Amino acid sequence: MTAASRGDEPxxxxxxxxxxxPEQAGEGERIDFGALAYDDITMARLxxxxxxxxxxxxxxxxxxxxxxxxxxxxxxxxxxxxxxxxVRFLAERAVPGLDVLEAAIxxxxxxxGRFQLVHARFVLMHLPEHDRLITQLAELVAPGGVLVLxxxxxxxxxxxxxxxxxxxMRAMWQGxxxxxxTDVTWVPxxxxxxxGAGLMxxxxxxxxxxxxxxxxxxxxxxxTWERSRVAMLATGLVDDATVDAAIRYLDSDxxxxxxxxxxTAWGWKTEGASPR
Numbered sequence: 299m300t301a302a303s304r305g306d307e308p309x310x311x312x313x314x315x316x317x318x319x320p321e322q323a324g325e326g327e328r329i330d331f332g333a334l335a336y337d338d339i340t341m342a343r344l345x346x347x348x349x350x351x352x353x354x355x356x357x358x359x360x361x362x363x364x365x366x367x368x369x370x371x372x373x374x375x376x377x378x379x380x381x382x383x384x385v386r387f388l389a390e391r392a393v394p395g396l397d398v399l400e401a402a403i404x405x406x407x408x409x410x411g412r413f414q415l416v417h418a419r420f421v422l423m424h425l426p427e428h429d430r431l432i433t434q435l436a437e438l439v440a441p442g443g444v445l446v447l448x449x450x451x452x453x454x455x456x457x458x459x460x461x462x463x464x465x466x467m468r469a470m471w472q473g474x475x476x477x478x479x480t481d482v483t484w485v486p487x488x489x490x491x492x493x494g495a496g497l498m499x500x501x502x503x504x505x506x507x508x509x510x511x512x513x514x515x516x517x518x519x520x521x522t523w524e525r526s527r528v529a530m531l532a533t534g535l536v537d538d539a540t541v542d543a544a545i546r547y548l549d550s551d552x553x554x555x556x557x558x559x560x561x562t563a564w565g566w567k568t569e570g571a572s573p574r
Contacts, residue, residue: 311478328521333364334514353414359421362387412440419448436495448562462543469536473529488563497565506559
C-alpha cells in the first residue's frame with residue numbers, strides 16, 4: 299500500500315513505483331521473506347487477541363496474502379477481505395473465504411461495513427497523514443473489535459558500532475524517506491495514536507528477529523537493499539562497496555547486529571461505540 303503521489307515534494311514518490319515495484323522479478327519472494335520472518339509472531343498476537351471462528355477480518359496492505367490465508371486456515375475466521383493497491387500476488391493465491399479488493403488505503407470510503415479485526419502490517423510507515431489514517435482504520439472496527447498495526451522501528455543509534463551494516467541501514471531509511479516518504483520515527487507513538495482514535499485499552503510489543511546467515515530476515519534485507527540501492531547511494535552516506543560489504547556481512551558468522559524491529563500495537567473499540 300502506498301501514499302498518493304505528492305508531486306515533486308521530497309518523498310513524493312510511491313512505494314511500488316519508485317522502488318519495490320511488484321512487476322520486478324523477485325518482488326513477491328522478497329515480500330515472502332519478510333512474511334517468513336514475522337508471520338508466526340503476527341499470528342500468535344492475532345490469535346491471542348481472539349481472532350477465530352465468526353470473525354470478519356480486514357487485512358490492509360495484504361501483500362502476498364500470507365496473513366490473510368493463515369487467518370482462514372489456522373484461526374478459522376469467517377472471512378478475510380485483503381486490500382492492496384496492487385493485488386497480483388493475492389489473485390495468484392486465492393482460497394475460499396478470501397475476498398480481494400484493489401484499492402488504496404488513502405481513498406475515502408475504503409471498504410463498506412465493519413470488521414472484528416482490522417490489521418495493517420508495514421503499511422502506514424510508507425504513508426503521510428498518520429493520525430487521519432489511523433482514525434480512518436479505527437472507524438472500520440466493529441464495536442468489540444480490535445485494530446492491530448505493525449510497523450518497523452529503527453534500532454540504530456549514535457552508539458551503534460560503525461559497521462557497513464549500520465551505515466547501510468541508516469542510508470536505507472534516509473533514502474526511502476527522500477524517495478517515497480517512508481518514516482519510521484513516529485512508529486513508537488502507535489499506542490498514543492490508537493488511544494487518540496478513541497480505542498481503549500491499548501497495548502504494544504516489539505519483536506526483533508535474529509540476523510543469522512541465510513535466515514529469512516537476512517535475505518529480506520539483502521533483497522530490500524538491492525531494490526533500494528539507487529536511493530541509498532543518492533544519500534551520499536554509502537557507496538556500492540559499502541552496500542556489497544553489508545550484504546556479505548549479513549551472510550557471515552561475523553554478523554553481530556540488530557535487525558530493525560517490528561512494533562505491534564493494538565486497541566479495542568468498546569462495545570458501546572457506534573460507527574461514525
